[in-house]
Amino acid sequence: MRLLKTLLFTVIIAFITQIAWGQGHEVFSPDRGDGIKLVKIFPNPATDYLSIKFEAPLAKTIKLTLHNIIGNSLEVESEIVDDHEIRLRVKDLPAGVYLLALKEDGRSQSSFKFLKR
DSSP: OHHHHHHHHHHHHHHHHHHHTSOSOEEEOOBOSSOBOOEEEESSSBSSEEEEEESSSOTTTOEEEEEETTOOEEOOOEEEEETTEEEEEOTTSOSEEEEEEEEETTEEEEEEEEEEO
16 A cells, blocks of 8 residues: 555656646647647746647637646636637636646547646
């Protein structure tokens, strides 16, 4: 049991370290048959705002849901900057790891993890 706890703790620390020392953004590019759609999430780790930038003009049609690491859904203020970018206010969230799910036309497209400091 102690070995299992140590292994789980090591995996969690490696996960958080990867986020904290990563490239600062994630890119998702699914091939859905209608072309490649790129999504960039930055900065990672975030302090005040998290930007979601799309290659295609999806900002007005995409649905965002934010979850904490245990899966609880959270409400955050969002702002459509232009047709290609949405900005989330994460300033009031506690420090930790969060998951951002993007949906288009009611079906799940992608999910991203980010660290809030």
